[in-house]
Amino acid sequence: MAEATTVPTTGRAWHLIARPAGWPTDADFALREEPVRAPRAGEVLVRNRYLSLDPYMRGRMNDAKSYTPPFRLDEPMTGDAVGEVLASEAEGFEPGDLVLHQLGWREFATLPARYATPLPAAGEVPVTAYLGVLGMTGLTAYVGLREIAKVREGDVVFVSGAGGAVGGVAGQLARLMGASRVIGSAGGEEKVRVLTEEFGFDAGLDYRAAPIGEQLAKAAPEGIDVYFDNVGGDHLEAAFDVLNLHGRVAICGLISAYNATAPQVAPRNLPLILGKRLRVEGFLVPDHADLRPTFLDEAGRWLAEGKLVHRETVTDGIEQAVDAFLGMMRGANTGKSLVRLDG
Numbered sequence: 001m002a003e004a005t006t007v008p009t010t011g012r013a014w015h016l017i018a019r020p021a022g023w024p025t026d027a028d029f030a031l032r033e034e035p036v037r038a039p040r041a042g043e044v045l046v047r048n049r050y051l052s053l054d055p056y057m058r059g060r061m062n063d064a065k066s067y068t069p070p071f072r073l074d075e076p077m078t079g080d081a082v083g084e085v086l087a088s089e090a091e092g093f094e095p096g097d098l099v100l101h102q103l104g105w106r107e108f109a110t111l112p113a114r115y116a117t118p119l120p121a122a123g124e125v126p127v128t129a130y131l132g133v134l135g136m137t138g139l140t141a142y143v144g145l146r147e148i149a150k151v152r153e154g155d156v157v158f159v160s161g162a163g164g165a166v167g168g169v170a171g172q173l174a175r176l177m178g179a180s181r182v183i184g185s186a187g188g189e190e191k192v193r194v195l196t197e198e199f200g201f202d203a204g205l206d207y208r209a210a211p212i213g214e215q216l217a218k219a220a221p222e223g224i225d226v227y228f229d230n231v232g233g234d235h236l237e238a239a240f241d242v243l244n245l246h247g248r249v250a251i252c253g254l255i256s257a258y259n260a261t262a263p264q265v266a267p268r269n270l271p272l273i274l275g276k277r278l279r280v281e282g283f284l285v286p287d288h289a290d291l292r293p294t295f296l297d298e299a300g301r302w303l304a305e306g307k308l309v310h311r312e313t314v315t316d317g318i319e320q321a322v323d324a325f326l327g328m329m330r331g332a333n334t335g336k337s338l339v340r341l342d343g
């Protein structure tokens, strides 16, 4: 089968070399040169172009039983990536094809072609969209609102982590699904400006400037019907306080706890779940892969019509990937966090 002219023999990959306690540090990771294997029958060799950085990766750094297995020490970490096929021993894949796959955190990857999703060559949608707004990120926002919170016409919706990848899309989708008012929270003045001026939120709350509970109560005098939670802790407590009777909560993520070394105290108002007959449901996007075609159809159309906008924070160079990951966990990103590798 077709073979590209330059196939490398080695490439760099990030290994986890120690399990972080609390916030990870540079000493927990190593960028190592390793052999690149030529593809065998049914496989492709891919040069990664973009790596996705996602908060769930922090959980995989712990040696704990969870919904995804821990990263193994002294091996390349994994994650979503978009790459270009360099060599192929698989039917239907040619050098130059762009694919979405899960062997991120490295420059080159050899994998069975069945684990590589072909992407459109070029077009109106940049390939990075398949890691963000049209990828796992966008699908997460869609599932949380459609399947879990079941957003209805006229709902007042609150989204936390709204300046980030999932939250920024969730706020916009909530509006497109009929919400009458969309409130978002994020850290810092500039992110809050993006919420209202670029993503079309009705109100943006800077949780670093004042307690989120006080701000949310003021922004939602009539209460909220839906809370899309990316943060947990004090944000979840604030939402329980203002949720209306029969309110719905989609627990998407609890990032305020991901680097915690002790159990969190908030939310302290759990009895409200009973009193207000709230429905609180956690979800994981891989369980909802069946919704992908409908999501791509609907969100793809909104994107093409300019009704859905997306932001990316792109860091250049594989050597910056760990710093970019830690930066994302601290809030340095607006929209989807990506690492771009040299082509």
Ligand code: NAP
Pocket: 053, 054, 055, 056, 136, 137, 140, 161, 162, 163, 164, 165, 166, 167, 185, 186, 187, 188, 191, 207, 230, 231, 251, 252, 253, 254, 255, 256, 257, 283, 284, 285, 286, 328, 329, 330, 331, 332, 333, 335, 336, 337
């Ligand atoms: P992201 O929002 O782009 O980046 C993480 C953001 O979290 C940071 O930018 C930071 O923004 C915020 N943050 C960090 N610590 C915080 C704290 N203590 N309080 C409030 N905000 C804090 O990441 P993402 O990929 O879109 O993920 C967002 C959430 O969705 C995460 O909780 C993630 O685990 C979850 N998720 C769940 C699924 C699923 O299947 N359930 C799938 C994908 C993602 P600020 O500057 O605003 O602090």
